[in-house]
Amino acid sequence: MAAQANAPASYRPAGSLDASSALQPYAGPWNRRLAAHLLRRAGFGGAPADVDRIAGMSARDAVDGFINFPNTGSLAARPALQDPPVPPRGLYQGFMQGMAADAATVDARKAFQMQNNRTRRENLIAMQQWWLGRMIASPAPLQEKMTLFWHGHFTSSPEKQTSAQELLMQNQLFREYALGNVRDLTLHVSQDPAMLRYLDNNVNVKAHPNENYARELMELFTLGIGNYTEQDIRESARAFTGWTFRKNPDGTGSFYDNRNVHDDGTKTFLGQTGNFSGSDIVNIIFQQPAASKLFATKLLSFFVYMDPEPQLVNQVAALIVKNNFELKPVMSTLLRSNVFFSDRAYRALVKSPVEFVVGTHQLFGIPEVAPVELATLRAMGQVLFYPPNVKGWDGGAAWLSSATILTRENFANAMAQNPKMMQGADWIASAMRAMEPRTVAKTLTDTMLQGDVSPASTAQLVAYLGGAGQSALAELSHENVDERVRNAAYLTMAMPAFQLA
Amino acid sequence: MMKRSGFLLGAVSGLAVVANTDTIFSRALAESPLPGLPGGTDRVLVVINFQGGNDGLNTVVPFGMPDYYRYRPSLGVPQNAVLRIDDTFGFNPVLAPFKQMFDKGNVAVVHGVGYPDPDHSHFRSTEIWQTAHPKGYESTGWIGRYLDEAALPKNNLFNAVALSNVLPEAMQSKTADVPAIDALRTYGLRSDKNAGNKEAFHEFVRDTTVPFRSPFLAKVAEIEDHAQRGAEELPKLIAGYQTQATYPATPLGRSLALAAQIVGSKLGTRVLYVNHGSFDTHVTQKQTQERLLGDFANAIAAFYQDLAAHGNDKRVLTMTFSEFGRRVPENASRGTDHGEAAPVFLIGGGVKGGLYGQHPDLNRLNAGNLAFTTDFRQVYATVLERWLGRPSAPIVGGTFSTLAALA
Numbered sequence: 089m090a091a092q093a094n095a096p097a098s099y100r101p102a103g104s105l106d107a108s109s110a111l112q113p114y115a116g117p118w119n120r121r122l123a124a125h126l127l128r129r130a131g132f133g134g135a136p137a138d139v140d141r142i143a144g145m146s147a148r149d150a151v152d153g154f155i156n157f158p159n160t161g162s163l164a165a166r167p168a169l170q171d172p173p174v175p176p177r178g179l180y181q182g183f184m185q186g187m188a189a190d191a192a193t194v195d196a197r198k199a200f201q202m203q204n205n206r207t208r209r210e211n212l213i214a215m216q217q218w219w220l221g222r223m224i225a226s227p228a229p230l231q232e233k234m235t236l237f238w239h240g241h242f243t244s245s246p247e248k249q250t251s252a253q254e255l256l257m258q259n260q261l262f263r264e265y266a267l268g269n270v271r272d273l274t275l276h277v278s279q280d281p282a283m284l285r286y287l288d289n290n291v292n293v294k295a296h297p298n299e300n301y302a303r304e305l306m307e308l309f310t311l312g313i314g315n316y317t318e319q320d321i322r323e324s325a326r327a328f329t330g331w332t333f334r335k336n337p338d339g340t341g342s343f344y345d346n347r348n349v350h351d352d353g354t355k356t357f358l359g360q361t362g363n364f365s366g367s368d369i370v371n372i373i374f375q376q377p378a379a380s381k382l383f384a385t386k387l388l389s390f391f392v393y394m395d396p397e398p399q400l401v402n403q404v405a406a407l408i409v410k411n412n413f414e415l416k417p418v419m420s421t422l423l424r425s426n427v428f429f430s431d432r433a434y435r436a437l438v439k440s441p442v443e444f445v446v447g448t449h450q451l452f453g454i455p456e457v458a459p460v461e462l463a464t465l466r467a468m469g470q471v472l473f474y475p476p477n478v479k480g481w482d483g484g485a486a487w488l489s490s491a492t493i494l495t496r497e498n499f500a501n502a503m504a505q506n507p508k509m510m511q512g513a514d515w516i517a518s519a520m521r522a523m524e525p526r527t528v529a530k531t532l533t534d535t536m537l538q539g540d541v542s543p544a545s546t547a548q549l550v551a552y553l554g555g556a557g558q559s560a561l562a563e564l565s566h567e568n569v570d571e572r573v574r575n576a577a578y579l580t581m582a583m584p585a586f587q588l589a
Numbered sequence: 590m591m592k593r594s595g596f597l598l599g600a601v602s603g604l605a606v607v608a609n610t611d612t613i614f615s616r617a618l619a620e621s622p623l624p625g626l627p628g629g630t631d632r633v634l635v636v637i638n639f640q641g642g643n644d645g646l647n648t649v650v651p652f653g654m655p656d657y658y659r660y661r662p663s664l665g666v667p668q669n670a671v672l673r674i675d676d677t678f679g680f681n682p683v684l685a686p687f688k689q690m691f692d693k694g695n696v697a698v699v700h701g702v703g704y705p706d707p708d709h710s711h712f713r714s715t716e717i718w719q720t721a722h723p724k725g726y727e728s729t730g731w732i733g734r735y736l737d738e739a740a741l742p743k744n745n746l747f748n749a750v751a752l753s754n755v756l757p758e759a760m761q762s763k764t765a766d767v768p769a770i771d772a773l774r775t776y777g778l779r780s781d782k783n784a785g786n787k788e789a790f791h792e793f794v795r796d797t798t799v800p801f802r803s804p805f806l807a808k809v810a811e812i813e814d815h816a817q818r819g820a821e822e823l824p825k826l827i828a829g830y831q832t833q834a835t836y837p838a839t840p841l842g843r844s845l846a847l848a849a850q851i852v853g854s855k856l857g858t859r860v861l862y863v864n865h866g867s868f869d870t871h872v873t874q875k876q877t878q879e880r881l882l883g884d885f886a887n888a889i890a891a892f893y894q895d896l897a898a899h900g901n902d903k904r905v906l907t908m909t910f911s912e913f914g915r916r917v918p919e920n921a922s923r924g925t926d927h928g929e930a931a932p933v934f935l936i937g938g939g940v941k942g943g944l945y946g947q948h949p950d951l952n953r954l955n956a957g958n959l960a961f962t963t964d965f966r967q968v969y970a971t972v973l974e975r976w977l978g979r980p981s982a983p984i985v986g987g988t989f990s991t992l993a994a995l996a
Contacts, residue, residue, distance in 0.1 A: 099804040182921070188662070189921045197922045198872045247710045394804070435803040467755050467769075476758070477716055479726040486728060488808055490746070490816040491756040491769030494778065497790075497816070501780045542798040552789045575786050583793050584809040585801070 099484050100395035101432035107399045110427040111407065118147050121538045122429055128439075128589045129391050130154040130423055131229025133447030136515050136535045151424040155267065155416060157228035166260075167218030169211045169252055172339045173203045211252030213459060216472045219259065220457040223446045230419075234266035235259065236442060237390055240480035242277045242309060244286040245473060253339030255473050258282040267416040270383055270408075271374045274310060278366055281333040281341030287478070290332040292325060293349035299325040304478050306373065315378035316358060323355040327364040374413060380405035387419070392428055393436040394484050400427065435540065435588040438487045441468035443589055444496055448503050448581070451536060453512025467495040488587075497582060504578035510570070513577075520573050525553035525564055528573055532580045540585040549576060632904050632939075632976055633852050633859060636732070637841075637885075638757070639911035640866030642711065644878055645931030645959070646917065648684070649698055653677030656951035664874055664919045674698075678944065683883035686890035694942035695893070696934060697994035699968055701949040703930035703961025707913065711869070711927070714912040719758035721966055721985045731969055732860050733762030734984045735977060741765075742857060746819040747826075749860040750851060752844040757862055766812060768819050773847065777820030790817060827854040833898035834891040839884050841865045845892040853899045859977065868911065871924040885909075889936060903938030906976050906995070908968070916957050930961035933968050935994050939976070945994050964989060971995055 123143035127134040131154070134142075142150045179196055182189070189197070223232045244250065244258055258280050265273040277283050278301070284290045292298040302325035306316045330350030333341035355364045358372050373379055384404035388396040404422065411417045422428060439447065445465060449455065465471060469492050475481060503509065510517050519531035529549040533541045541549075553576050555563040564572060580586070650666045651657050653676050658665045671679030672688040678698075680688045690696050704723045708714045717723050721731035729737070732749060741748040746768065751760055754771035770776045781787040794813035797806055830850045836842035844863045851858050865885060870877050889907065896902040914931030930949050949959035966989045970981035975995035982988050 101804050102802060187921065194873070194922050201872060201922070245712065247712045431802065435801050436805070438805050438809070469756075477713070477726045479728075482728050485805070485808060486761070488805075488812045489756055489769075490766050490812060490819055491751070493812050493816040494776075494820065497813075498779050501778070540799055540801050542796050542800070544798065545793055545796040548789060548792055552785065575780065575783070578780060579786065579789050579793055582790050582813065583796055583799075584806055584813065585799060587809045587813075588803050588805060 098395050099393075099436075100397070101393050101436045103432050105397045105400055105427070105432075107397075107403070110400055111403055111421055111425045113424050114147055114426045114429040116429065119143060120534075121434075121540075122147070123150065124538045125429070125434055126150060126154070126423070127229070128443070128447070129233075129428070129437075131233055132223055132443050133450055134229070135450045135453060136513075138450075139535075139538075147424060147429070151420065154230040154423065155420045157231045157266075160222075160226055160228050160231070163222055163226055164218060166256060167211075167214040169214060169256065169339070170207050171337070172251060172253075173200065173207055175200050208246065208252065212246060212255075212473060213462060215252050215256060215259075216462050217457050217459070219472055220442070220446060220449075220461075221455065223442070224449045224455055224457070231263060231266045234415075234419075235262040237387075238262035238265070238273070239472070240475060241386060242273075242283065243475040243478050243480050244280075244282040245475060248285045248288075250282050250285045251339040251341075254282040254285070254341050257340055259473075267419055268414070270413040270415055271370065272413075274305075274374070275367060275370045277309075278305070278328070278370060279331060279343040281343070284331065284333050284341075284343075289328055292329050292331070293346075294326075294329045294351040295349070297322070297325045297329060297351070301325070302328055302369075305369075308478055308480075310373050310382060311376055311378040312382050315376060320357055323357045324364075324369045326351040326353070326355055327357070327369045328366045331366050377405070377409075380408040380413075383408055383413075387422065389483070391419075391422060392433050435585060437589040438484055439587055439589045440481065440483060440487060441465050441470035441492070441496075442472065444468070444587070445499065448500065451513070452503055452506070452509045453514075454503070454506060454508055455512075461499070464495060464499050468492050468499075493587075496587070500581040500586075501578045504574045504581070509574070509577075516573060516577060520569055523564055523566075523569060525550045528553050528576065532577055536577070536580045537583060537585045541580075541583055545583060549579065552576060552579065631855070631857075632906065632978075633861065633901075634972060634977060635845075635848055635852075635861045635863065635905060635907040636759070637863045637865055637889075637907060637909045639868050639881075639885075639909055640715075640864055641869035641911075642714075642913045642915055642927055643868040643881075643911040643931060644870060644874060644925050644928075645911075645914040647874070647878060648681055648882060649674075649700070649932045650679050650681060651677055651948055651951070652679055654948075654951050660918045660951070662919070663923055664925070674944065678948070681879065681882055683879045684886045687886040690890060690893065690936065691942060695938060695940055696936050696942050697940050697992075698944050699933045699935065699963055699992060699994065700944065700946040701930040701959060701962035702910070702933045702946070702965050702968055703913070703959075703963075704965050705961075707929040707955075707958070707961070709913065709927040711912055716758060718910055718912055718965060721969055728761065729763055730757065730759035730761045731984055732759045732862070733765065733767075735860070735973060735979060736760075736762045736765035736767070738984060739859070739977070739979055741859060745857045746815055747823065747851070747856040747858045749862075750858055751862045752847055753862065753864050757864075760860070760862060766815050768815075768823075770823070770847070772843065773824055776823070778817055781817070781821065787817075787821075823851075826856055827851055830854050830899075832895055834895035836891040836895075837884055837887045839888065841884055842888045842891065845888050846895070849892055849895040849899075849901070852896065852901050852905055870915065871920065871926060872922040874915075874919075874924045893937070897938075905937050906939055906972065907934070907936040908972055909934040909936075910965070910968075914959055917951065917954055917959060918957055929955060929958035931959070933965070935968075935972075939995065941994055941996065943994070945992050963992070967992060 120139055120143040124139045226232050261276055287301040287304055288298045289301040299321050303321050307313055330346040332344050332346055334344045335341050352363055360372055381401055384401045407418050515535055519528050533546055553572055647666055650671045652668045652671045666681055670682050672682055673679040719730045720727040736749055749767045751757055751767055751769040753769055756769040760767040795810055797810050827850045830853045832846055836846045848861045893902050896905050910933050911931055913928055915925035915928040919925055946963040949962055966985040969985050970989040971991040973979045973981040973984055974991055
């Protein structure tokens, strides 16, 4: 019994893969359900009008619309960040030598430190609100979705005193390379100040090699355990010695290749020998078959379904290699494929907290993210710019616990009760005018769940709106319609389909 | 139409669980003996996390080691102020109520607890303590793995409870769904205050006869059901308890009062988790640390007084930990920076009180830090094997010797 309890649950969908046609373009019927599926996966769910618009196109044009990012110039390119405070002259004189300071200096240092911490905290809040706002409003949702994908893959966080400005640079890098070349992105990430700090390559020098970056680069970012040796880690760490950054006054950093502390001896790495630099290491890594398989698995698990079959992984890996790690043609094929639009992939993923929150904003047409929602996301288990560790967010079943679900439901309720909701969600307001429970229930379940609801639940929702049930609500009237419809919208979000992407 | 009992979960998924809210919480089930538990059937572990890195040196003060005062010229606790344990060690004076518990033999102090290759990041070091995994990344916590292993009654929603607003990583589990309760007042579905909403929610979350298949459908339905029922039932299940102590009016005091209530209501709860902090005392340490330690001493004394009044003090073990201790030399801001080893407390009627392990040598610092002398997994192994009655190796990832602090 204990063994059974410990068997890892597989969340691969039931049924079998049709490998021969999996990556062929989908040519079946096109409808609002599949349009919403595409919007949830390639974006965050979208507004009801987006679903209608995409359902009105061909599947091919719809995917093209996601892949070819439209101009996003209407969005704020960056959040307003405060420059890090500069300590008054001489404040830290003798500090490094451990010299005692007088009371006034102690107080001044304390004040400076508090100001510094406050700036960092406020900058991170600004960053989170800015990014969530972009996710909600961007006309290029796949660009933001890929940015989130890369953020969970090439993880960095404000730990190790990384500034908001440095994390913003990294975020912009992910956005720039959203569907770019994965090898090039990996090289840029290896030279990115936030990453150099996060995995300690800024202290990786010839005299004291630090293996942290080299290890995670192979274990988590590109190859996976079992595809390299400890010796490969040591040798590649030597190749990365001296890759560091210089701090700029505005809080950003610039990559700096410090040749003075670089180990320019001969290295043997994954069977090749030479005086390798970090760039050579990245190139050699991408010659390994394991690299394309790792990215294929990650993309499939994020966009299609968890625990994809090895056959499917191999097909996507071959596609990645064929395209020389250019992601745009790969994602173009994947997002228009039979397997992507199959019943097995449909609702086969759990919405991440970010998808849940952003999607709900889009649904109700509420563009602003209130600061309290950042705490809500934390309680749901996902803080942007704070992945839990180098491995990123596990996703899937890890999102689901009583604790996180209570937070999701209470958030859904707060959104349904939000005074701005009826203005943003004009589709609800117009359905309400009929004052007819059946019409309202159908609008809610069609718009919010694309009809993914049982006849029994639909009947119950109609009954709830009409005032039936044990609690004997009054019949729908002008007095109660607003409250009743808001509650019904919340209850529709409580249906299991709403948790699934 | 909206009948509440005997609703079949998961017609599509094939998950055949009859969720009957009338019997699922039966006391008989919750009180059934645990397989493999030595002696008792109802032992509880309470974990208190001193968040932010508590300075061990000013908690259990090595006043008999002259180097201590050399490293702590302004922050050192004066010899004549410490609450003496012996000629070398004494407690910080704000711990007076806790010292009384020590004197009664109900507190074990484990010196110098840490782990190899210490990480000075709060985030990473906390993760290491929570997952019991100093190398690599583990998605479950050590308590979570205990819950996976322990074969506790599957339909008891309160086998473990976090008294926090975010589920700690230590309680992440593959199989157990641990509720996180910040406060009873805010725990639960806000919409449930409306009876009609509550009823409808109850039915909708069970709706798995939907026109699609998803590998996660049954799981979502199960968790949503847990979330609602748990929040609905817990206040009722613990309502009969009479608190028999005066707790400090602080978050820790409130959490421990709730912990005593849950323990005393015999829900079958095996592990509770409480946060206390923040101890990150880089600047003017004395005020912050003494406020937090004083609060801890008052709250833990009230907790055991309350437990004892209900005959529960011997079945509750409390373990404290912090992600790291602090740098031995104080800094120039009358504070201390991130350090390494620190003491762990084991508290309760089942503890063999006293000092355990070796205090780290103040003459052999690890770049200004205390080198650990007891691996934190030894403490976990002790708690798992000698208190919760489970083999520790699969949970802490290796064989670690246990301490004699528990029988």
